[in-house]
Amino acid sequence: MIDRDGQFLSYLLIRPSGIFYPRSLSYDVNTHRLWVGSEYYNKVCCFRYMTQKVACIDLNQCIYDVRESITNIVITGKRQNESPMRLMSSPKLLQSVRVAHMCCDHIACVTSDRIWASGRDKLLLINTNGEPLHYREDLFNDENVGTYSARHTVNSDNGLSYIHRNNNIHRLSQEKKSTIFINKGHFWKHWCNFWSTITNDLLVGMYREETWTGVVFRYNQTGQLTQTVQHDSTGLELYCMPNYITENNNGDIIVSEFHRAGAVVVTDREGKHRFTYPKHPQEFTFRSLGICTDAMSHILVCDSFPGSIHILHKDGQFLSLLNIEISFFDSPTSLSYGVKSNCLWVGSKDNHTVSAYRYIYQHNALTGKIPQCPKENELSCSRLV
Template identity: 40%
Template sequence: METVSTQLKPTEKQRKQDREKSYVKQTLSLSSSVTKVRKYKVPGVRHVFHISLGKSARPWGSDSRGNLVQTDLQGNQLQKIQTSESEGYHTVTQDGDLIYTDRKNKVINRITPDNTITEFIKTGNWEPLSIHSSHINGDILVGMRKDNEGKVTRYNKTGTEIQNIQRNNKGQTLYSRPHYITKNINGDVCVSDLNKQAVVVVDKSGHHRFSYTGQGSEFYMYPYGIGTDVLGHILVCESIRETVHLLDQDGQFLSLLLTPQQGVKYPYSVCVDDDNNLWVGQSITNKVTVYKYLQ
């Protein structure tokens, strides 16, 4: 059953951010080509299954074995945490803290500025898989799974549950394995669901907007990392075919932004930074490549 969160009036800070984003949106457009900005390795991980960024420009990268490492922009290790295995399981909050899911213990942990790890949210009988913190209002979105069924739960920045999204208006389950999650500029919740072989998008009220299943009737989508940008584009990794798909905010396919012809090898994770650069992590190495695709 879908529950709808109460919409709060925007603060002056949010209104200012909205005005700034509106200005950026008017001045930015897709570039005719994708340019490589930098490449670095994340020490202490076997591959880069997920990337999360804060305003400190100190990215976090993780692999499938629970190694979670923070580096500087040159790839020098700043800190390392051993966590339980998962995929899109960490995010940097509006306040700059790192929070991450612990599937085994069914909790979400927070790392405070003094590097103390504290238990932040308990998820009951549900395994938390993926997590995303909005830098606009601080809301936290968590993709969860129990008995082969998935859901998305929204919490406010203090960890209070305010919304559950599980079924569409016909009572059908929306998710099976929501292993990567993000939020778009229009408030849409965008989920990469491996078992559904689809990107599943709902609006801020939890109503299903669309599902993207790839290109062509014979195309089986195996979606992994997912991100959005200031123009509302949805970027999703299709690692099997080594591509990054670019969609508009209504789910229309725009292009294969990155392909093997551009030297991309098994992209698994994506993230867009405050300078509108695209960060891409790989599943077969511990390399991260940063691209510029907007002008």
């Protein structure tokens, strides 16, 4: 919104639900409603943003994200027998494992020393020495749209589920036998999935190309559909293309969308829309990729442009960029957080590496020690051939 003298007043609609890409506008002077046409979806939506004919707008009321110093962020409360956790000013690189011939589009921790990594149509289980333990080539891949998505996930029993190339969701047994867990739908494509650590349900992000809209389904442990999250309180679609999905400690469903205009869409456990990030345009284009949450309920999300990791408060405020050394040709695409070891695993699409960082300081009051990640005392760099 700009006033008649050309002064910027405020941003009005930031990635509006149901539209995502506004294209055309028309204002009705009789009803004071704004009609907005979408670039896609064959849709026109009507909004009210003034309560009277003449609206007084205070420039000082424009709200901007609160940016805090990373060294001053401290969690309130503490776990039993533990002192409060806080973010470290300089994250420590613990280990870097090179995964040859595969971009790390998504990673998921199995244990403190095993990781599932996927790239395009490949799925690989590696240990922290860089040794391949299992390999599959039957993942779903749609080259017409893109490859970045959470195509596999690990449950609390370290069982693997992944999106098969036939668009079904398969589960892998301990004997490495693949069986169908969720059958493909008639209209929706399975696009990403995540095992809930709270309810042990499977959250699945889906995409429909005909309408350029997305949806999140929740399935219980037997594969029964128990919840559908698709619309906000006004009935407009929340998602365009869910690429990555996770949850927070309070059960919030967190979705990262990469298509054209990146965004992080957060709903509560019941599916009520809480917020969308960014709440206000940044100085750069936000293209969100891999996402995870940590023990402090922060939301961490990869930004492919210019190649950084955002740390968000659980209520959506931008806190800081994770201060790790990232070169232009080392853009992070995937994240996975190890709760027991407080280690953040970062996958790169460019240099084919998975690296472990410690960025949360946590002192155990009983032992006086900090939980260790693999290779904590020695920086190792392994290569898969």
